[in-house]
Amino acid sequence: xxKLKNTKKIYDQIEVPDNLSEIIQQTVNETSPPxxxxxxxxxxxxxxxxxxxxxxxxxxxxxVLASNLSDIPLLTxxxxxxxxxxxxxxxxxxxxxxxxxxxxxxxxxxxxxxINYEIKKQIDFSVSKSEQLAKELYDTxxxxxxxxxxxxxxxxxxxxxxxxxxDRYLSFIIKKYENxxxxxxxxxxxxxxxxxxxxxxxxxxxxFGPDYLTKVGTEIYKQIESKKxxxxxxxxxxxxxxxxxxxxxxxxxxxxxxxxxxSFDRYEIAPGYMGYxxxxxxxxxxxxxxxx
Numbered sequence: 362x363x364k365l366k367n368t369k370k371i372y373d374q375i376e377v378p379d380n381l382s383e384i385i386q387q388t389v390n391e392t393s394p395p396x397x398x399x400x401x402x403x404x405x406x407x408x409x410x411x412x413x414x415x416x417x418x419x420x421x422x423x424x425v426l427a428s429n430l431s432d433i434p435l436l437t438x439x440x441x442x443x444x445x446x447x448x449x450x451x452x453x454x455x456x457x458x459x460x461x462x463x464x465x466x467x468x469x470x471x472x473x474x475x476i477n478y479e480i481k482k483q484i485d486f487s488v489s490k491s492e493q494l495a496k497e498l499y500d501t502x503x504x505x506x507x508x509x510x511x512x513x514x515x516x517x518x519x520x521x522x523x524x525x526x527x528d529r530y531l532s533f534i535i536k537k538y539e540n541x542x543x544x545x546x547x548x549x550x551x552x553x554x555x556x557x558x559x560x561x562x563x564x565x566x567x568x569f570g571p572d573y574l575t576k577v578g579t580e581i582y583k584q585i586e587s588k589k590x591x592x593x594x595x596x597x598x599x600x601x602x603x604x605x606x607x608x609x610x611x612x613x614x615x616x617x618x619x620x621x622x623x624s625f626d627r628y629e630i631a632p633g634y635m636g637y638x639x640x641x642x643x644x645x646x647x648x649x650x651x652x653x
Contacts, residue, residue, distance in 0.1 A: 442464065442465065442466055442467060442526065442531065442557075443462050443463065443464060443465075443521075443523060443526075443531070443533065444462075444463045444465060445460050445461055445462050445463055445521070446460075446461050446463060447459060447460040447461065450488075450492075451514075452514070453499070453509050453512065453514060454495040454496055454498070454499040454512075454514055454515065455491065455492060455495035455514050455515045455516075455517065456514045456515070456516050456517070457488060457491060457492070457515075457517040457518075457519075458517070458518050458519070458520075459484060459488065459518075459519045459520075460519065460520045460521065461480060461481065461484055461519075461521075462480060462521045462523075462533060462535070463477055463480075464476045464477055464480075464531075464555075467557050469557070469560050471560065472555070472557070472560040475560075476553065476555060479553075480535065480553070483535070483551055484519060484535065487519065487537055487549065488517075488519070491515065491517045491539060494515060494539075494541075495514065495515040498515060498541070498542065499512060512542070513542035513543070514542070515539065515540070515541060515542065516539075516540035517537065517538070517539050517540070518537070518538045519535065519536070519537045519538075520535075520536055521533055521534060521535045521536065522534050522536060524614045524615060524616055524617065524622075525614070525615035525616060525617060525619065525650070527650070527651065528557070529556065529557055529558055529650070530554070530555070530556060530557065530563065530615065530650050531553075531554075531555045531557055532552075532553070532554045532555075532563070532614045532615035533553050533614070534550050534551070534552055534553070534614050535550065535551040535553070536548065536549075536550050537549040537550070537551075548627075548637065550612070550624065550637070552611075552612055552613060552614050552624070554613070554614065554615060563615075564611060565577055565607065565611050565613065565621070568621060568644055568645075568648055569644070569645065569648075570645070574604050574607055574608055575604075577607060577621075577623065577642055578603045578604040578607055580640070580642050581603050581607075581623060581640045581642075582603060584640050585597050595635070596631060596632055596635065597630055597631045597635070597638075598630055598631060598632075601629075601630045603630070606625070606629065606630065607623075612624045612625065612626070615650065616641070619644065619649065619650040619651045620641050620642065620643055620644065621641070621642045621643075621644060622639050622640070622641050622642075623639065623640045623642060624637060624638070624639050625637065625638045625639075
């Protein structure tokens, strides 16, 4: 079990071997996915950008469309509070598409400035990491004897998803997908839960009270045991202390039903094939987020 738990740490500490060129060549020959799959991803990013641009133009130039959107409650609420800006960076090393959420129209300028600064800082840092990785990958392939025309660029998409919104609470996720050539797709998620009235961040303590660790951790352990009984392929690290993980970092969002969804990173509490485990936790009756 310890070997499974430490898989990612061991991988990150692997030293580059002297025969790197031979390894890259062999890896490319054995694991290169069909070109059609990579080309579809490359086409998807510009297509997404184009569709988003059309929506923004229509929304800002068509009173009729804006009026019709007001008939769709969740969509019109999100449009009022969360707008976005996007950009795309492309060269021989990388293809990065970013859609940044922008909080506005809350009536609280200090809150908007603070949250928007946090979002921009996080995304800028994430993009910078991807740009550095793209250069390192590109240089590695060049050193291995590849021509620039033979190298697939690093494909990155950063977008966001609103999971809950009403006059009091806003919950959304910023998602990053990084498609490394001839390898796998990596994912990162950043969670934002905001009380629009107080201007503060919503925490597990806010939602479950001072003994939130006991309440949430105990429920997660119950769900883990239930999952393992239902499916023998469900595997979680026995030595992981869920209470400590929750205390060190809170990663959660609120879903449309007003429930809390606790999320864990890959390899954090389970082997990599388990992906990104999530656990839905019902709130106490007195914390009905739909009643504001």
